[in-house]
Amino acid sequence: MGLFSRLRDRLVKTRQGLVEKISELTRRTREIDEDFFEELEAILLGADVGVEATEELIDQLRAAVKEKKLHEPEQVQEILKEKMAILLGSEEQGLNIDQEPPNVVMVVGVNGVGKTTTIGKLAYQLKQQGRKVLLAAGDTFRAAAIDQLEVWAQRVGVEVIKHQEGADPAAVVYDALQAARARKTDVLIVDTAGRLHTKSNLMEELKKVRRIIEREHPGAPHEVLLVLDATTGQNALSQVKLFKEAVGVTGIVLTKLDGTAKGGVIIAISSQFNLPVKLIGIGEKLEDLRPFDPGEFVEALFAEEEKVGQ
Numbered sequence: 017m018g019l020f021s022r023l024r025d026r027l028v029k030t031r032q033g034l035v036e037k038i039s040e041l042t043r044r045t046r047e048i049d050e051d052f053f054e055e056l057e058a059i060l061l062g063a064d065v066g067v068e069a070t071e072e073l074i075d076q077l078r079a080a081v082k083e084k085k086l087h088e089p090e091q092v093q094e095i096l097k098e099k100m101a102i103l104l105g106s107e108e109q110g111l112n113i114d115q116e117p118p119n120v121v122m123v124v125g126v127n128g129v130g131k132t133t134t135i136g137k138l139a140y141q142l143k144q145q146g147r148k149v150l151l152a153a154g155d156t157f158r159a160a161a162i163d164q165l166e167v168w169a170q171r172v173g174v175e176v177i178k179h180q181e182g183a184d185p186a187a188v189v190y191d192a193l194q195a196a197r198a199r200k201t202d203v204l205i206v207d208t209a210g211r212l213h214t215k216s217n218l219m220e221e222l223k224k225v226r227r228i229i230e231r232e233h234p235g236a237p238h239e240v241l242l243v244l245d246a247t248t249g250q251n252a253l254s255q256v257k258l259f260k261e262a263v264g265v266t267g268i269v270l271t272k273l274d275g276t277a278k279g280g281v282i283i284a285i286s287s288q289f290n291l292p293v294k295l296i297g298i299g300e301k302l303e304d305l306r307p308f309d310p311g312e313f314v315e316a317l318f319a320e321e322e323k324v325g326q
């Protein structure tokens with residue numbers, strides 16, 4: 017199966033929750049009136065596009081309808097698709113990992129969003145590209161977290177720098193940086209903890225990890241990727257604010273876009289924050305991490321079954 021078909025298949029729930037509802041609306045609409053816009057608004061909100069982005073889209077549609085004197089609801093769908101693509105950003109934003117090695121990628125986010133899984137997938141892809149990758153087990157909160165990273169590392173064939181459970185993550189990262197230098201690693205990927213509701217302050221811990229990286233390797237971290245779980249919908253937005261202020265995020269990874277109807281949240285994230293979505297997770301396998309290409313994404317979302325898949 018081609019990459020595009022795979023993406024399209026994985027977005028099936030969001031397509032059902034968003035695009036198919038819009039198609040259904042445009043099919044039964046005779047006239048583009050207030051009721052039409054109200055129903056469209058409800059569909060966008062229901063797919064977690066978010067209040068701000070929804071208002072923006074509806075305003076733009078109203079303006080376009082007026083300006084172009086549109087009467088066919090189908091034409092509105094086409095414009096909506098264009099406007100969505102614009103809100104999602106103009107082009108693919110690659111990772112900043114071609115600086116003088118080691119390039120350091122810090123991966124942050126709350127528990128369960130898919131940080132460790134994303135690191136495994138990313139390590140796999142970077143290795144496929146011929147880069148030398150090293151992982152740092154910076155989530156020292158539970159032994160299981162270190163084990164999980166090691167399982168991925170073994171699967172991918174890269175090494176992990178780790179300490180004992182409960183160790184200082186900053187110390188792990190310090191060691192990992194020394195090792196990365198000694199081994200001429202191209203990319204060091206740092207896993208971190210994500211528990212928000214414990215006594216020790218996660219943000220302070222992450223800031224300290226960041227400070228050590230900055231101190232030991234000026235110019236690093238080259239990327240601070242915030243991992244968000246698409247199935248949490250609008251909750252993801254408050255996480256962006258939190259992490260952006262505390263540790264300075266450079267890009268978003270949106271995981272679990274497969275199996276959720278809340279994929280519209282990617283539009284909310286892209287339009288509300290001045291932060292690119294760099295990668296998307298569309299499954300649990302190694303290949304299920306993709307660079308986020310806004311144009312391709314919208315095409316896949318709006319693609320009809322019969323038009324593609326050959």
Ligand SMILES: Nc1nc2c(ncn2[C@@H]2O[C@H](COP(=O)(O)OP(=O)(O)O)[C@@H](O)[C@H]2O)c(=O)[nH]1
Pocket residue numbers: 125126127128129130131132133134210243271272273274275296297298299300304
């Ligand atoms: N369906 C799906 N599951 C994912 C994706 N990314 C991660 N997961 C799952 O989410 C769960 C939590 O992932 P994990 O990497 O442990 O999250 P962490 O706590 O942030 O490190 C695991 O069961 C993963 O398999 C994705 O893109 N799609």
Ligand SMILES: [Mg+2]
Pocket residue numbers: 131132133155161
């Ligand atoms: Mg983890």
